[in-house]
Amino acid sequence: MxxxxxxxxxxxxxxxxxxxxxxxxxxxxxxxxxxxxxxxxxxxxxxTPMYTASAQLFATYRNTAADSSNANSYNAGASYISSQIATYPDLVKTEAVLQPVIDDLGLDTSVGALSRQVSASNPTDTMMLKVSVSDADPEMAAKIANAAAASLRDQITGSLYSEGGSELISPVNLAIVQKAGTPGSPSSPxxxxxxxxxxxxxxxxxxxxxxxxxxxDRRVRTVADVQAIVDETPILGTLTQGEVFTEKAPVMVGHASSREAEDLRRLRTNLTFMENGEGLSNVIVVTSSSPSEGKTTTSANLAVAFAENGAKVLLIDADVRNPSIAKSLDVENSVGLTHLVSGEVSSRDAIQKYWKSNLHVLTSGQQTLNPSVLLNSMAMKALIHQVADNYDHVIIDTAPMQVSNDAAVFAKEGAQLLMVAGLGVVEKRRLTTTMDELETLDIEPVGMVLNFAEQEKAKDSYYYYYYGEKDGKRQGRRHKKKGSKTGSQA
Structure with a gap:
């Protein structure tokens, strides 16, 4: 561009x-x-509806000089009227003008209250004066407007120019040229x-x-929020916050024909596209930025989804600080990963079968005082390489990145890193910090899984990701359902 x-x-x-x-x-x-x-x-x-009535007056100059036909006299008169008429909008609100109106009409009000009803204006470059009155009674508005115009005329043409008891001739002649009529419709509101x-x-x-x-809003709530932070990481799947995810058995076991199960199959298929058959590409490390984003539920259900097709799958609970797989699947946790890595038991004793003969589970075992040392040990790395050779797919549930960077340790060994983002749970700042840390470590997540999406929004569109090789690098492209917008809820 x-x-x-x-x-x-x-x-x-x-x-x-x-x-x-x-x-x-x-x-x-x-x-x-x-x-x-x-x-x-x-x-x-x-x-209360208010009605506005207006009377109009016209000002002329009354020349009393001997030679009234002189052009200079006309100019001086026009200038004088212009200077005087500019003061009349204020003059009409004074006691001298309004008290006679109150007396003549017998109004039960004060000059101050009446002055708020009365206004006057002088259109630019004219000798016209418009006196307006607003009142809840349209007939009274017209009466007051006419009375105020007449009172102002009397003041201008007479009283204001009295001096020492003798009345002088006013140089300004103010005539009413249009009386106020009764308004037919309210002016306000x-x-x-x-x-x-x-x-x-x-x-x-x-x-x-x-x-x-x-x-x-500090929390990530939509696909657009996630993409604004991780725009180069594809979204491989979206899981809803359906009740089926809260049950003991994984969705694929208890609700194999549900929409949630189809979402998991889609995620499984997209992840299959990512595997290139090299190194540890069949090892998927699942983590999240912060706790309670649903990474353990995602890990367990993803393992079952892979096993559904007959693939040999191993699910490992490597979150030894806060293990959840055993509780989630309701299996025994007396012997597990910590015992196997430390050499206390054999794989035959530590690994359990679940649901089908091709789905195996390695729980965390008892917690260790030095989980980071255990997970970074040569024995742990050897175990990962061994199970990668013996299983079609290995799913590893690890601690959130906010707690530790265990997931990064596995990813540096060549495993695929799958990030889970809990909509409405993870904060934007926390997700940004996690992605910055991964970038610093030169780790590129294989993709994102959005969790806790609203079911109504999740039905509108779906995301599919196709991957190919270009210049020796894996390329990702988003394909959206016709009629949907990129970035909407999947």
């Missing part, structure tokens, strides 16, 4: 981010929209305008609320 398109690309990215925030937080956006519109409607329909502003404001504030919530 050329440099001239940079601006458009940036705009597209911003648009996608906003749309992504709206998609993730649509409930927040809708609630904000409804609250704003409801507030505007409540304000609009609970206000403006229902149409208020509703339009409420709808527009609700939309804008809804978008802002969604974007702000997305920016302030």
């Amino acid at each position: 050329g440099l001239e398109n940079t601006g458009s690309v940036d705009n597209d990215v911003i648009t996608i981010d906003v749309l992504g925030a709206l998609k993730k937080h649509v409930v927040t956006a809708v609630i904000t929209f409804v609250v704003v519109v409801a507030g505007v409607c409540a304000y609009t329909f609970t206000r 403006n229902v149409k305008m208020n509703l339009a502003v409420g709808l527009a404001g609700g939309l804008v504030l809804g978008v802002i609320a969604a974007v702000l919530k997305d920016l302030l």
Whole structure:
């Protein structure tokens, strides 16, 4: 893409981010929209309708000089009126003008209260003056407007120019040229305008609320969140937060025909594409950034999925700090990995069969005081190479990267590293830290598994990954279902 398109690309990215925030937080956006519109409607329909009546006056200059036809006199008069008429909008609110209105109409109000109902304006470059009055009674609005216009006229043409008890001729002549009529419709509230502003404001504030919530949300919640952090690591599968994952037996054992089982088969197939038959490519190390992201459940179900096809599979619980495989599968844990690596027992005594004769399980055994030393030992490395030769697939459940980097130790030996990201569980900062650490160690995960996806979103689209060789390197390409968007929930 050329440099001239940079601006458009940036705009597209911003648009996608906003749309992504709206998609993730649509409930927040809708609630904000409804609250704003409801507030505007409540304000609009609970206000007392007000009617505005207006009277118009015209100002002229009354020249009393002997030579009134002089052009200079006309210019001076026009200048004088312009300077005077600019003060009339303030003058109309004074006691001198409004008290006579109160007295003439017998109003039960004060000058201060009436002044808030009265206003006046002088259109630019004109000698016109518009006196307006707002009142809940349209007829009263017209009466007050006419009375205020008449009172202002009387003040301008007479009282203001009295001096020493003698009345002078006012240089300004103010005439009422249009009396106020009774208004037929209220001037406020403006229902149409208020509703339009409420709808527009609700939309804008809804978008802002969604974007702000997305920016302030510390947890990974969607595919887009994960891809923003691990954009070069393919997402090989998405598992929902269905109840079948909470049962004792793995999904493939208890619910072989369920949608969740199909998701696991898809993950199994995608991982099969990753194996190149070299080194430890058939050894899959499963880990996560932080605890409680579902890595153990994923490991156990993935092992069963491989065994379903008749492949010889070994599931190893290498999370010796917090072992979970034995409890998850309801198998014995008195003898396991720690005993086998330390040479206390043979593989025949430590490895158990589960479900089918081709699925074997090596639990953690009793916890050791130095798990890092044990897992980094030559005996452990020898064991991994041995089982890689004897089994079609080896699944190793390890501690979260936040706890230790045991998974990185296995990956450096040539095993495939599969990351599990628990949506709504892992924090963005924690996942970023984990991926940065792996990059520093020059370890590239084989892929990501998204866990705890919402079932409704998970049905919309699926992800398939095809891998080939190019220039001696493995290449990955995403293929999306027609009609779906890249980055949506699988």
